[in-house]
Amino acid sequence: MCIMAMAFAAHPRWRLILIGNRDEYHARPAAPLARWDDRPGLIAGRDLQSGGTWLGVSQAGRAAIVTNLRGHGGPQPDRASRGALVTDLLAGDGAYDNAAQARLADFNPFNLILIEQDRAHFLTNRPQPLRTGLTPGLYGLSNGTLDAPWPKTLALKAALLNWLTDGAQEPARLFDALRRESLPEAGIAPATPSDAPDEAAASPIFIRNPVYGTRCSSIVAIDQEGRGTIMERRFDAEGRDGGETIMAFDWPQGSTSS
Template identity: 45%
Template sequence: MCVVALAYRVHPDWPIILIGNRDEFHARPAAPLHAWDDGSGIVAGRDLQAGGTWLGVHTQSGRAVVVTNVRGAMPDPAKDSRGAIVTDLLSGQGRFADPAAADLDRFNAFNLFAVGSHGPRRFTNRPRPQISSLAPGVHALANEPVDRPCPRAERLRAALAAVAAAGGDPEGLLDTLTAEGSPALFLMGEVYGTRASTLIAVATDGRARMVERRYEAGGRPGGTTALDFRIGE
């Protein structure tokens, strides 16, 4: 996931909205959005190469997590998979279920939003490891270090802020993620590009809706999954 925005306690009906695009090599295998059958309570897509995920929800607790990579940082195969921290934060189990800032350098470069019992937080290890609490509002991340301005992130943040302030349907933002514009949110490529556009919306009464639109090489549509469930059931 390389550009993502979070609205927390802004929309009158949906206090949690996460939306973003996952950019990745098209050859990297992944399973579509689904409820995992391992007893973890996670609803997410799954990286079939490393076993983790990039974005998901925990159905019992309502925890929601999304991660981006950081471009320009050379990956180190000796480091832990970024998907592992997402999975542990979502499930509330494992070594990284409640990580300290010192743990973040165990992973290749990343930015991450997590919403849970601590409220919304931002995790990053670029330009340095840090965990920051976020106030209610609209926040955005992309594949840039958090101390640099990013036009892609700001474009998505502004679009989400407008919908949230107006009390509009957050699902319409999926069209924003594929619309042409400058800066571009959707990356077309035969080798690398946007693989999925995903929405998470959690309502005040605990209803949750997740929608994933998938794309193949060259931006060709690859299918859509929409799931509705209730947190805690």
């Protein structure tokens, strides 16, 4: 997942609105959004190469999303899959199931946001492992630091804010923002190249590229009563629609324990 915007505890109706695009090589196999038989309660797409996921929710009251992180060298193939970290945190089991204790140095450079009902956390492992809580608000994340003012990150955050202040109805309308292929003039372009050589240094929100591009767009919407919807739209190597999945779920009421 290479870009996301999130409104966490920032609207009277919505506990969480999270939107994002997964940018990846089209040759890398993936399964569509679904409930996982081998990890009960987990709803996510699945990377069929490494077995993890880039974004998902758990009916135990968790949501998580990961992005690669530029500027710290290319990926090392002997490291653990970043998707495994997302999956374990969502499922609440496995070698990396505890955000406070997981060995973040095991992975290639990443940023990760984890929501546990009424708490949100930001995790990264470069330049050194960092775990920090997030206060209620609006956030944007791509392949740099949290809220780095890259043009596409600013544009996606602005689109989410506009939606929130314009009635905050029909979360599926946010797919339009995730499909934008032009860049605004505002913002500061990334200073470091992507670890994917086919990605431009300053790419739009939606990347149309036959080798490396936007594979899917996702929306997670959870209201104050814990009623949730996760939506995924998929795209082929030409940027054409390749299918859509919408699934409902419920989060438990009450806060999580520390």
